[in-house]
Amino acid sequence: MDTPFRQATRAEKALSKLGEFCWDRPWPVLGSWLLITIAAASIISVYSGFLVSGAGSIAGSQSAKIDAELTETFGVRDSQALILTYSDPALNLNEDARYDFLDGIEEELLELEKVDAVIHANDLIEQPRDDKGGALIITLNAEDALGAEQQVPIIRDAIGVMLQDRDQMEWAVSGRGAISYDLAVFSNDDSANSELRALPLALLVLLYAFGALLSASLPVILAVVARTAAFAVIVVFAGLFEVSTVAQAVVTMLAIALGIDYSLFIYHRYRQLLNDASACEPDQVDMQRRGALVEAMGQSGIVVLYSGVAVAIGMASLVITPMMEMRSIGFGGLAAVVMSVAVALTMLPALLSLIGAKALDWPNRVKDGRGYAATSQAWCLWGGRIVRNPGIAITGSLLIILLMATPAIYTQSGFPDDEFFPNDLEAVRGVQMLDEMGIKGLSSPVFVIVSRDDGGKVISPENVMKLREFREAIEADPRIAEVSAPRLSTRTALMPFPMSAMQRLVSEDEDKILFRATPQNDTSLFELRQLIREIPSWNTITGMTVETGGQAQFLNDFDDGVTASYVPVVVTVLFATGFALLLMLGAPLASLKALMLNLLSVAAGYGMVVFVFQLGYGAEFFGVAGATELIPSSVPVVIFAVLFGLSMDYEIFLVSRMKDIYLSCGDNDRSIIEALGDTGSVISSAALIMALVFGAFAFSQIVIVQMIGLGLAAAILVDALIIRAILGPALMKVAGQWNWWPLLPSSVEAADSVKLTLPDARGPDDKGLPIN
Template sequence: MNDPASQPAGAKKAISKLGEFCWDRPWPVLAGWLITVIAAALIIGAYSDRLVSGAGSIAGSQSARIDAELADTFGVRDSQALILTYSDPALNLDDDARYEFIDDIENGLLELPAVEAVFLASDVIEQPRDDKGHALIIALDTPDALGAEQQVPVIRQAIGAMLQDRAEIEWAVSGRGAISYDLTVFSVEDSARSELRALPLALLVLLYAFGALLSASLPVLLAIAARTVAFAGIVIFAGFFDISTVAQAIVTMLAIALGIDYSLFVYHRYRQVLSDAVACNPGDAHDQRRGALIEAMGQSGLVVLYSGLAVAIGMASLMMTPMMEMRSIGFGGLAAVTVSVAVALTMLPALLSLIGAKALDWPGRAKPGRGYTATSHRWCGWGRLVVRHPWIAILSSLAAVLLMAAPSLYTQSGFPDDELFPPELESVRGVQMLEEMEIKGLSAPVFVVISRSDGGAVITEQSAPKLRELRGSIEADSRIAEVSAPRLSSRPSLTPFPMSGAQSLMSESGDKILFRAIPRSDTNLFALRGLAREIPTWIDLPGVTVETGGQAQFLNDFDDGVRASYAPVLFTVLVATGLALLLMLGAPLVSFKALILNLLSVAVGYGMVVFVFQLGYGSELFGLASPTELIPSSVPVVIFAVLFGLSMDYEIFLVSRMRDIYLNCGDNERSIVEALGDTGSVISSAALIMALVFGAFAFSQIVIVQMIGLGLATAILVDALIIRAVLGPALMMVAGKWNWWPLKPHGASIAGKPSLKITSGSGSTGVVGTSAALTGQSASSSK
């Protein structure tokens, strides 16, 4: 029944054959999946520690280069250093006891292979508030920042063992590496809690939709299987290259949402075709079930394949970025969508082969096709309203969408400061102790490396005045508490012995010097990032290069890297998705319209993130005492990459149905109304489930996860209920037959009404169910 105007005949036939294969051989298929899921669970239990916690460094960035320079030339390992803060009134009053305590800690830590040195915070900063606590700097000898982050639990375990009998001492290990480690580990635990919130809510929606326990449970069980196998996949690949633990959160989020969605698409179509077949031609139940499954696979299964391709394109685009965390999100998302598609197209047909219609409707409160006639009536009625008043529908829906997207114009990009991090994190507690000691800036110094490329001395009679002026400018800045620098004079020093200090501030040859600027305790990261960009512009010396390093510069490099990826990610996703749509639909105008509508969905999701978190309207509902005032630069690109593919699900599901009906009847208006009647209920149910899954993550305790969860949940609901149900159909009504150019309908028109085709097997389906809904007749009377 395939012809040049049909969906790609080869792909449709292959998917139908796949469904037929799994239906005819259910036990081998299910046995293969059972073995895979059990093996995946064992792999996760045994090798999940392969995932790395932390952000590491950004290859090729200025911050990474300066980190290496600091370690190699000056012996400064700030990116590989931790800070032990401790407080005990007895130690504060007894210097001898405190120094004995310090000696014990130092000796114990130096036994660890990764610890290079332990020294007092007072070696690098003046006048800490000793009455509030004390701090030790633990310098690590690790290959890079990521290696240092992996030492955080080792250091904490060693200190905990040394202080197990000193319960009166309050202590915490903090620092740049510790914060990064804690956030990634906490996000994994938080995603598990979000998963536990999401699954029961999804099950309740499915129970309401189907009215039967087994029917409602199937998509959830398949989603859990997909999540397990996908997570094992990233654990296996983590043995070959670095994958961050943040991948687990995205796998959990997407595998549950997509696993339910894709299974629901195929299952919904299967029950719908089976209902029509039973009503029109009562006969052998097994043959009808088999034919319904093959029919559903040829239509909804193909939609799942193309939808999965759209999501995969978005996820793969994130792997183009230079940041390990972003690549990990892309890799995790790619694993989630791949396994979710495989589960829906193989595991589900095998299960349906073994489960009869009566069992699917147990405990008897539902009948085959429960609710389809009623929901088709309602959605067809809605469709008729939209096509009768297309311009009203376009203007009203577009106004609503643009209003929700408008806050994105006020975006202030940045990174939320540590007061927005979960207070239960040990590293955050340590930063709070540093703040009480008025040396919070110790955890985020700004390093200024000044060097000559020709190997000559940086400090000369000509350069010394300007270097002193630069140091004075930094010291006078309101964001800085104090500055450490070498002696800025070319004259010999009269000091008979070298100045004390934890590290050198000048290279042996004098071709490089270092300023260490310690921020004030009340200076936030946003202000520090600005300072890191400004300092190199404060001096102009021929042949001399000024570069900054430290946490502030790392965040600048991260933002620069993310922003640089915007264009290639956007271009890749739009072009690849557009080609996939064109291949599937064969109609340029509809494909282009789908891309535009998807961009509107992304704009809505991101606009609501800015509205709630940056501008603060409703931020208290998510546990924030105040607005973030900033949106991390990674949030919009992640929302775009994830959401663009997800929202394409509903577009493909709806438009491909319109296309089938139009090619059968040649009536654009009727195809719009009938397709809405056919797919409206499953799209709205799937969107609600997906929004609940993402909404569960919106109540996470990690602000960035909250932003992504809220953006995705809001956009999915708006996409399904406004963009696909109002704006898209109205635009198609206005475009008329040009929607499908250059395709031509092959159905005959009789007496002004479309002919209805009913076939079984893998051929083209008819529109009996929706036609019945339009005329108010039952499927059997339509026959």
């Protein structure tokens, strides 16, 4: 192969100088990273409890407004309520013993500092299955939902002491705050388990690739450092504002995948260039090693930098959304990519300066025919076939991608019911007990506030009949079991009933009233969310406003917020990523092609998520009982934002190599073939490692994490093995020299240009990356 020349950019020169700096000062650089890692581990151990679960409140949404109204006007703290469910053979069939027990435990609960009130389930819903157990609603006096969540372990510990003598009693504390707390704890353990699955798999691939333990271990070490530092960053963020626990899984996935990926790009190029050291005099080897690192930093370091920018753009697009859960994913992703880029560009050069070439190969297990020359030749042969048959390559690859993407058209957005939560959670066990008692609806009440627009009394002679009709319409709906409502009459009450309870359903100024509807036991979350949208349309009273609240309303607001973010997220990512590509490649057509191909990989990955989880084909393989029938609305936008930047690093790595070769020789076909030969092995092996990392999270016990993990793993494999290896090169062939317009080959052949060495054929002793 001929040697191409081109002028090094300012960014490449800066990265080469950074490599020189870290190479010449390895101990200060490594010492700094050691201190950072120790400090990060300390921060995580002390402050990781700051992370919260769930999606948080949505500023400006109806659910947030109604939650505030319920607390301030009616004294209802639904988001701060816990439910104690219990079942004891000695109490279930003995009414007197049961009431004695309830009176005693109510007294003890009211003595706790944050407990505001205790309500028997029998007071809210008729005919519970007492033979299956009972339930108490514990209302907390906390500052907000997060404050209630932090009370969950305190309440549980106190109840455990109260019930320590009742060996036959089964009990659990559930509710919105309890689910959040349990998911926070579970997510921490689950992410750690997924990490333990991912790292050994990645190490095995690297061992096969390099055939040497030390070489294989370097990317893994860097990934662990990046993950630790990134997790500490989001923990610090959590001390300033709400950050969801889902950020932990995202940090772990991305930091490990990117830490290995970015290190691999630089290390792979360094090993290629280092092969020349074997022909040098012994006293020149160290200089050759240094030169190889500096050149690798300039050539592959720029790919890492631009790829990091592309991933960061996708993550930043999530930060602008109004949902706390989405912002948390964005913050976690930003922290992961920044730390992954940082360790690859600083820690790796410092480590390589201390490790000799021979040490990198210990113990040497690379066999003849598995080195760079063999794999490069194989990829060149493959590139030749693509160039000779572009039509077949384009048609075949598009058919595969479209087949994988097709299930996406059947998407049904929503939140899977709690049957898809991990059964290990105490809160889930509590909901299952409520289900057995026939009062599962207590865990997700619907609140309906009727207010008068002119500030007058809602319950007035002219409105009473229509208010009764409105209440009857709610009660008659098959999705509703019971409705608690104020006394809808203007006459003086002569019969005794609990006035205090009724008065809490009417505001002090009587300009608002509250209906509390308890769903039927078999009403699904999806049905409840439909009901919430329908209820306001049942109002026939002029001058009255009907607003709904509760968990179902929050989920509707969340869906609406996520859906509204689709356009700004997609536009932001496409525009910013396209601009970054144009800056790097200087070729509009090649940049546009890269954007379009990335969209195809996103579609293929998301299509597989719908196929497996929503439609249920193979869901059991991932430990899910069956089809979820719904996909959370956040999944497609998260997959898009994360994946768009991730897959861009392969595009940058491949196309930038094509550009260098084309600018040297002016031959488009040759640039395609030689670039595939030069990058095919590292792209395929890096993609395999990244897919294994994401695939490990597909076996998580949290369904939304499983969906994201599977979507990313499938898309990365499609991107590397079909799009970058077949479809992309075939399209480059069809476009011909228009790929590089307005660049001209002759414009870069100057005397002061910088040599960029294409790999020559190596002998069987080379130590390049052998996977193809």
